[in-house]
Amino acid sequence: MAEAQAAVDWTYFPPIGRRSSGGGQGPSELWNDVPGGYRQTWNDNVVLFLMIETLEGVEAAREIAKLPGVTGLFAASGDLGNFSGFGEGDAEYEGLITEVLEAAQDAGIHACAPLRWANRPGFTCFQAGTEGANIRRGAAAEIQQAEERFGSTGAGGTPVTGSGAAPLLANLTAECGSITYEADCNAAVQQAAAGASSMGAAEQEQIVRRLREVMGTNPTHATRIREIASQAGLTIR
CATH class of the missing domain: 3.20.20.60 (Phosphoenolpyruvate-binding domains)
Structure with missing residues (x-):
């Protein structure tokens, strides 16, 4: 007081x-x-x-x-x-x-x-998110977009179709790359896992791969991240 x-x-x-x-x-x-x-x-x-x-x-x-x-x-x-x-x-x-x-x-x-x-x-x-999170989110979205556009053909090749996973991946990177607020990371995990359930196999694998990276970077949070993903219908092995 x-x-x-x-x-x-x-x-x-x-x-x-x-x-x-x-x-x-x-x-x-x-x-x-x-x-x-x-x-x-x-x-x-x-x-x-x-x-x-x-x-x-x-x-x-x-x-x-x-x-x-x-x-x-x-x-x-x-x-x-x-x-x-x-x-x-x-x-x-x-x-x-x-x-x-x-x-x-x-x-x-x-x-x-x-x-x-x-x-x-x-x-x-x-x-809203912190300045650092917003910068990471924007950078991750641009990198993801570039990878999707040129990844399978090389720069200058025919653009490939964009992925619905991109914003979810960017949000995971922003909130969980370096966890500042655990609740915000957990929310990003839940959103990504839930979104993956309506995506194709390739996009689901992108989400799973990013979640594995997050778990590897933040081992003390790995069990909770796996639980949240499982509750949302996505299994991480």
């Missing part, structure tokens, strides 16, 4: 917070010509989202959500699992997420989550 109040204090000028307004700071030097004045309009335009990462944060979520100036609460999918010891889908984990969601709803502010939770009822704002 103290950290949340400090965040409000550092973000807002009085009377909401305790942010200073020295004459030599950026506002007066750079932005004081904004309509109405920087200092006078800041509190009406800034947004503040607080991330709930720990069990202590969940316990205090309802108090935090009611602090003046808090725009929304973010349910930290990875760290709530890290600090609780439970994973996405476990009843205990889902209870923590629900508590954060309801705290935000009861206070009339936004409930925020990772973008892959966009279909979860109640959440109204979302965090």
Whole structure:
């Protein structure tokens, strides 16, 4: 609770917070010509989202959500699992997420989550992937496209038909190549395995091969990855 109040204090000028307004700071030097004045309009335009990462944060979520100036609460999918010891889908984990969601709803502010939770009822704002993940995803998609286009003929040959596996492979590389958030990798595995079930043998083999690579790179996650794929209908031998 103290950290949340400090965040409000550092973000807002009085009377909401305790942010200073020295004459030599950026506002007066750079932005004081904004309509109405920087200092006078800041509190009406800034947004503040607080991330709930720990069990202590969940316990205090309802108090935090009611602090003046808090725009929304973010349910930290990875760290709530890290600090609780439970994973996405476990009843205990889902209870923590629900508590954060309801705290935000009861206070009339936004409930925020990772973008892959966009279909979860109640959440109204979302965090996209990290810059690193987006770069890896884009690079992987381009490499995959190039391999499919020229791989069987060599550069300058007749283009081959594109593969529906390409975006799934790119997402696996982005989320699981170097696992930052286990839940995001698990979601990518589930999506790839489920998508493979409607593909031809060659495309299925591409998915399986990439999953094997992911398991080899992340051996501590291999068993869970195999389980998720199997539940989605794809066997990895």
